[in-house]
Every structure is written in C-alpha cells, then in structure tokens.
Amino acid sequence: MESSNVLISEQLALTKYCFDKLLIAIINTFKKKHQIEIIKDSQLFGFGNYDMTKPNLKSEFESITKNYINGKYLYNKNRELKQGGPLIKINREYKYAFFNYLGYNSIEAFLENEVLDEMELEKQLCLIQTVHTNEEYYYCAYYFGEDQKMTKGKLIIYNNWSNIELRFVYFDEKDVKSEHIFYGVIKMSEDFMFIHTKYIVNNTKREGASFIFFTGKSTPSERNYLIGTYSGFDKYNRAIAGKMILKKFEDKKAMESEFATRQVNSLFTQELRRERIIVESYVPNTSAKISNKSPYASLFSNLSGNYLFTFYSNKDELYLLELSIDSHNYNILSNDPNLIIENDIVKLINRGQNVYLDF
Incomplete structure (x- = not known):
C-alpha cells in the first residue's frame, strides 16, 4: 500500500478512536504553534463570524492545499464523533490537509506515532485495507x-x-x-x-x-x-x-x-x-444580430434549389453533376442514386458575396 495513495486517493474512513486522536493532535499542534490556550470553536476551525486576520485552522489548511477549505468541515466531523457515529469518513481533499498539517506524509506514519493501543491500531489497519480494495x-x-x-x-x-x-x-x-x-x-x-x-x-x-x-x-x-x-x-x-x-x-x-x-x-x-x-458571450437585441452572419440570412435562404455542375477539361465536357439543396435543412442532395453525399457544408463567405459548398 503506497503512502501517496493514502493521501491523494479515495475517501478515508477512520475509526472513532483514530479520528479522536487525529483531532486532538491537530488542535494541540495549532495551540502550541500560536501559544493559545482558550479559543472559540468558530475561530479555531474558521467558520461563522470568525476573524480571518487571527489564527484559524481554515487558513492553515488552505496554505497547505492552495485550495478552498470549508472551515466547518472538521467541526462537523467532531460533532459526528460526539454523536456516536461508528466511522468518520474524510474526503480526499481534506485528509491531505489534516495529515500534512501534522507533518505526516502517510496515514501509517500517523498511526505509528499517535495510536499506541494495539487493538485500535489493528482495527484501523484492517479498515484501510478493506477500503483499498476499491480500485482507482x-x-x-x-x-x-x-x-x-x-x-x-x-x-x-x-x-x-x-x-x-x-x-x-x-x-x-x-x-x-x-x-x-x-x-x-x-x-x-x-x-x-x-x-x-x-x-x-x-x-x-x-x-x-x-x-x-x-x-x-x-x-x-x-x-x-x-x-x-x-x-x-x-x-x-x-x-x-x-x-x-x-x-x-x-x-x-x-x-x-x-x-x-x-x-x-x-x-x-x-x-x-x-x-x-x-x-460568444453576447446577448443580441434582435435576431438580425445573433452573429456576424445574420445580415446575410435572406441571401442564404435563396440557396435552396436544383443545380447542374458541368466539369470541363480543355473545353471538353467531362461530366455533369446534378445536385440540389433542400429548403428545410439546406443539405446537399444528389439526384443520382449511385452518388452518396457525405459531410456536406453550405455557407456564405466574404460577407455573403460567395457561396461555399463542400462535400
């Protein structure tokens, strides 16, 4: 099991015991770093009417991830713990912030240093192994x-x-x-x-x-x-x-x-x-201003009808091709059942002065 998978891969499930150890370690690290003994939950986690200019975990985590962190996420996980949830699941973008904040590059390193109860350690390792059967x-x-x-x-x-x-x-x-x-x-x-x-x-x-x-x-x-x-x-x-x-x-x-x-x-x-x-990000006032092609719509509408194309070589007639452009979808159609038209394009170019046909 690679350490990088633990930190960047799927959602991480922690036992109540291990999550409690993680939360305590985060709070103790924060208080020691900023020499704070007493702090309101909203300021500690960084939600509600907290002061963004003062220390808070939300800002600390965002400096690690370089992305947005919901300050109430860890607070809500703590509430799940207190309400007796059997497992605490941490999303991938948050577990990276939590473990790195404590200086650990893998969950194994965290467990080795923070979870000393052998039975609880075994529970958590079995849980991780089960989760890792979900392949990425x-x-x-x-x-x-x-x-x-x-x-x-x-x-x-x-x-x-x-x-x-x-x-x-x-x-x-x-x-x-x-x-x-x-x-x-x-x-x-x-x-x-x-x-x-x-x-x-x-x-x-x-x-x-x-x-x-x-x-x-x-x-x-x-x-x-x-x-x-x-x-x-x-x-x-x-x-x-x-x-x-x-x-x-x-x-x-x-x-x-x-x-x-x-x-x-x-x-x-x-x-x-x-x-x-x-x-284009543009809201037209009239249909005539939908795009720069709109003024030539009346000319485009006249393109439907039957066409006879004559191919020459040195003034000698080589081939006649009968095509039509239908008046509903402006598709190019062949009047010869042995000729199939594909990938046809009909449009006006040069500000409506020329007709461009491609097929």
Whole structure:
C-alpha cells in the first residue's frame, strides 16, 4: 500500500478512536504553534463570524492545499464523533490537509506515532485495507481547446466509479503554466457515463463542466478508450462544447508521465482538431444580430434549389453533376442514386458575396 495513495486517493474512513486522536493532535499542534490556550470553536476551525486576520485552522489548511477549505468541515466531523457515529469518513481533499498539517506524509506514519493501543491500531489497519480494495482508475483526457490548441487533462476515478478528480493545464503566451481542478460525481445510465463537476474560486464552489461518454454494455473499467462530449465554458468566458477522448493507463505513474509532456498522439489530434463549438458571450437585441452572419440570412435562404455542375477539361465536357439543396435543412442532395453525399457544408463567405459548398 503506497503512502501517496493514502493521501491523494479515495475517501478515508477512520475509526472513532483514530479520528479522536487525529483531532486532538491537530488542535494541540495549532495551540502550541500560536501559544493559545482558550479559543472559540468558530475561530479555531474558521467558520461563522470568525476573524480571518487571527489564527484559524481554515487558513492553515488552505496554505497547505492552495485550495478552498470549508472551515466547518472538521467541526462537523467532531460533532459526528460526539454523536456516536461508528466511522468518520474524510474526503480526499481534506485528509491531505489534516495529515500534512501534522507533518505526516502517510496515514501509517500517523498511526505509528499517535495510536499506541494495539487493538485500535489493528482495527484501523484492517479498515484501510478493506477500503483499498476499491480500485482507482487513471485516464488522460484529450480535446481541442482554447487558442486552437490540443489540451490534456488527467482524470482519476475513485470511490467505486462514483467520483472523479479532473485537472487541466494551460499555457499562456509566455509559456507560464496554470492548473485548473474540477471535482465531480459520476452517474451511470444505460450505456452512458454522465459526469457533472464543480470547481472552487474565491472560496466558493461553482458549476463546472459536464461530460457524457459512451461505455457500452460492459463495465467502463474494461475499456481502454472512451469517447464522448464535454460542455462548459473556456478561459475567455465563452460557452463551449466538443468531442473528448479518454485513454486509460495502468497506474498513476504512467498517467502522470503522459500528462507531464505537451506532446499529443497525432491520431488523437486528427480525431479532435476543430471538433469544438464556441458560443460568444453576447446577448443580441434582435435576431438580425445573433452573429456576424445574420445580415446575410435572406441571401442564404435563396440557396435552396436544383443545380447542374458541368466539369470541363480543355473545353471538353467531362461530366455533369446534378445536385440540389433542400429548403428545410439546406443539405446537399444528389439526384443520382449511385452518388452518396457525405459531410456536406453550405455557407456564405466574404460577407455573403460567395457561396461555399463542400462535400
């Protein structure tokens, strides 16, 4: 059992005895550090009308995680303890803060130093072993992102395919890296996996992106690749949607190795390039101002009808092609049953001066 798994992986379940030892150790460390004997619970844990300029555990934990911490989380867990709950479960983002605050890089190190009762120690170790039978799954996510660049994310699925942690890295024009973290829940329905995420900014949880992946009839963990869609918003505050590919890795180390490089498999790039919808953050007053194409709608409506294309070579007629554009969906249709039209595009370009047909 690796120490890194204990601190960053799934939810941690503690016996009442061990959680009480953890809580006492945290409070004693805090009081010793700041030389405080008596302090209100709200100020100690950091919730309600506490003074943010004075010492509190919320601020101490946030300095470790570099992310938002709910000051009432540990306080509520203490209430669970007092109410006699058989187990106290700590979420992944909080257990990292709690153990690191005490200077421990693994739960084993904490147990070795803080839990001296052999029976209680054995109970906790058995509980950890049971929890670790819930395997984690590691993926890299690929999509065509901001600034028309291929983007990678790393996705960890845990807690029996109930929760995910997703991280994306972006680089600005000066090649400075920034990381964005999303936490989400998974719902399985029919042949699809639905993921809904949230992210934290200014100490507040906000709605994140949503994802849908086709999994088929087998369990998702059997699939080395999953293909689906994402929808959300980009760094320019625009609504976006597109295609995404997930690639499964054997372990966390292999996933991290792939995530560390900016290179993307050309096969993924071929599949995903331009597979992106961008909706500008703009609210039009009239339908004529929906986009810069709106003024040419009357011209576009005249494109439907029948067309005869004649192909020549050195003034000699080679081939006649009869096509039509239907008046409802503006699809290009063939009048020849032996000719199949696929991936057709009909649009106006150069401010409505030219018609662009592609098929």
